[in-house]
Amino acid sequence: xxxxxxxxxxxxxxxxxxxxxxxxxxxxxxxxxxxxxxxxxxxxxxxxxxxxxxxxxxxxxxxxxxxxxxxxxxxxxxxxxxxxxxxxxxxxxxxxxxxxxxxxxxxxxxxxxxxxxxxxxxxxxxxxxxxxxxxxxxxxxxxxxxxxxxxxxxxxxxxxxxxxxxxxxxxxxxxxxxxxxxxxxxxxxxxxxxxxxxxxxxxxxxxxxxxx
Amino acid sequence: xxxxxxxxxxxxxxxxxxxxxxxxxxxxxxxxxxxxxxxxxxxxxxxxxxxxxxxxxxxxxxxxxxxxxxxxxxxxxxxxxxxxxxxxxxxxxxxxxxxxxxxxxxxxxxxxxxxxxxxxxxxxxxxxxxxxxxxxxxxxxxxxxxxxxxxxxxxxxxxxxxxxxxxxxxxxxxxxxxxxxxxxxxxxxxxxxxxxxxxxxxxxxxxxxxxxxxxxxxxxxxxxxxxxxxxxxxxxxxxxxxxxxxxxxxxxxxx
Ligand code: FES
Numbered sequence: 405x406x407x408x409x410x411x412x413x414x415x416x417x418x419x420x421x422x423x424x425x426x427x428x429x430x431x432x433x434x435x436x437x438x439x440x441x442x443x444x445x446x447x448x449x450x451x452x453x454x455x456x457x458x459x460x461x462x463x464x465x466x467x468x469x470x471x472x473x474x475x476x477x478x479x480x481x482x483x484x485x486x487x488x489x490x491x492x493x494x495x496x497x498x499x500x501x502x503x504x505x506x507x508x509x510x511x512x513x514x515x516x517x518x519x520x521x522x523x524x525x526x527x528x529x530x531x532x533x534x535x536x537x538x539x540x541x542x543x544x545x546x547x548x549x550x551x552x553x554x555x556x557x558x559x560x561x562x563x564x565x566x567x568x569x570x571x572x573x574x575x576x577x578x579x580x581x582x583x584x585x586x587x588x589x590x591x592x593x594x595x596x597x598x599x600x601x602x603x604x605x606x607x608x609x610x611x612x613x614x615x616x
Numbered sequence: 617x618x619x620x621x622x623x624x625x626x627x628x629x630x631x632x633x634x635x636x637x638x639x640x641x642x643x644x645x646x647x648x649x650x651x652x653x654x655x656x657x658x659x660x661x662x663x664x665x666x667x668x669x670x671x672x673x674x675x676x677x678x679x680x681x682x683x684x685x686x687x688x689x690x691x692x693x694x695x696x697x698x699x700x701x702x703x704x705x706x707x708x709x710x711x712x713x714x715x716x717x718x719x720x721x722x723x724x725x726x727x728x729x730x731x732x733x734x735x736x737x738x739x740x741x742x743x744x745x746x747x748x749x750x751x752x753x754x755x756x757x758x759x760x761x762x763x764x765x766x767x768x769x770x771x772x773x774x775x776x777x778x779x780x781x782x783x784x785x786x787x788x789x790x791x792x793x794x795x796x797x798x799x800x801x802x803x804x805x806x807x808x809x810x811x812x813x814x815x816x817x818x819x820x821x822x823x824x825x826x827x828x829x830x831x832x833x834x835x836x837x838x839x840x841x842x843x844x845x846x847x848x849x850x851x852x853x854x855x856x857x858x859x860x861x862x863x864x865x866x867x868x869x870x871x
Contacts, residue, residue, distance in 0.1 A: 417865075419858075420861075488834060489794075489833040494726055503843035504843045505789075505838050505842060579837065580862070583856075
């Protein structure tokens with residue numbers, strides 16, 4: 405077996421793939437949020453943003469394919485790692501108490517991750533792959549978010565993203581090996597702030613539409 | 617601190633051998649001096665069991681002063697008990713209150729099969745060391761100590777990693793039963809020092825593959841290991857291990 409295969413199949417290799425793809429998703433979340441905030445400039449501004457994005461042509465397709473490939477890597481590695489981790493402790497403790505290391509976010513990574521995956525599929529079906537013939541993206545968005553149940557779910561999933569990112573950001577840096585007394589505290593704070601901004605930013609959209 | 621006597625209810629994992637089913641058995645113990653260590657408390661219980669012609673509880677121990685790494689059990693859900701930076705032998709009964717019910721379980725991990733009661737086979741950790749936790753040293757007269765300059769800070773950091781007593785608490789407390797803190801401490805210690813340079817790349821690879829092969833889990837940065845480690849070894853050593861891994865992947869001449 406060549407070193408690449410051995411590297412990518414080892415525990416640390418797989419986790420580093422998780423880390424790199426995860427950080428890439430954080431970049432995506434940032435651009436996605438910035439784009440979404442056009443909604444506050446009005447319907448026309450938002451639709452023209454969407455058009456501009458589509459007019460990028462091949463660039464946008466490459467980005468989409470890249471994201472899909474990363475998602476595949478992130479999810480498949482997560483599944484392998486979760487299964488291996490479960491097998492590593494076949495008998496559970498009758499009583500297990502945290503000594504203070506783990507957080508709610510770190511302990512729920514597989515669950516928040518699964519929620520995000522479910523939401524992602526749903527989100528793509530309702531917006532990206534929906535019938536666009538006589539509706540703009542804004543129409544589709546307003547239509548679906550007008551349903552309070554859908555809006556509620558949307559917010560729930562955003563919170564899941566927030567939790568996932570809360571642990572994910574610093575964890576990714578640690579897994580890549582970027583840990584230093586100088587900047588690790590900064591990374592931790594930045595990760596927490598990032599998760600708060602992402603949660604508040606994305607959740608504000610359905611809230612304003614529902615409350616309008 | 618004045619000595620007191622307390623009464624306890626213990627629920628201890630009893631398992632006659634590696635392949636038989638075990639269960640939690642309840643014992644009541646009166647007159648436990650709060651000056652006793654946790655292991656001494658089990659000694660007292662074992663004397664009672666022996667007098668009653670029952671099998672005493674098997675548990676590992678050796679130095680009983682927190683330096684050998686032989687002892688260890690999960691006390692009320694926490695490895696080595698509720699005190700931080702403490703091995704089980706150094707945990708004293710003054711941290712418990714009269715009437716407490718305490719659950720005592722062995723370390724649980726696929727890589728640490730139970731031998732009997734609270735005794736588990738931790739030779740997996742030795743296998744990790746055999747895989748890469750060594751250095752090559754030329755024979756001959758010893759070199760002059762000053763011939764090898766090592767900054768104090770680096771030496772200190774390597775020493776912090778070398779403080780590991782190999783008790784396995786990191787594996788037992790990790791929600792994924794990962795050995796990353798144990799392995800990371802060794803890789804980090806040797807990567808920091810010039811003596812470790814000879815096998816630098818080979819070491820990381822062999823250790824990672826050995827860990828995976830033995831069925832230890834994958835670290836998800838839950839930091840429980842760092843919180844339970846009796847020697848308070850930092851997860852920054854895990855980060856260095858991760859870094860060494862990537863470095864080795866690109867630098868190693870192996871194809
Ligand atoms: S018996 Fe040696 S460390 Fe506890």
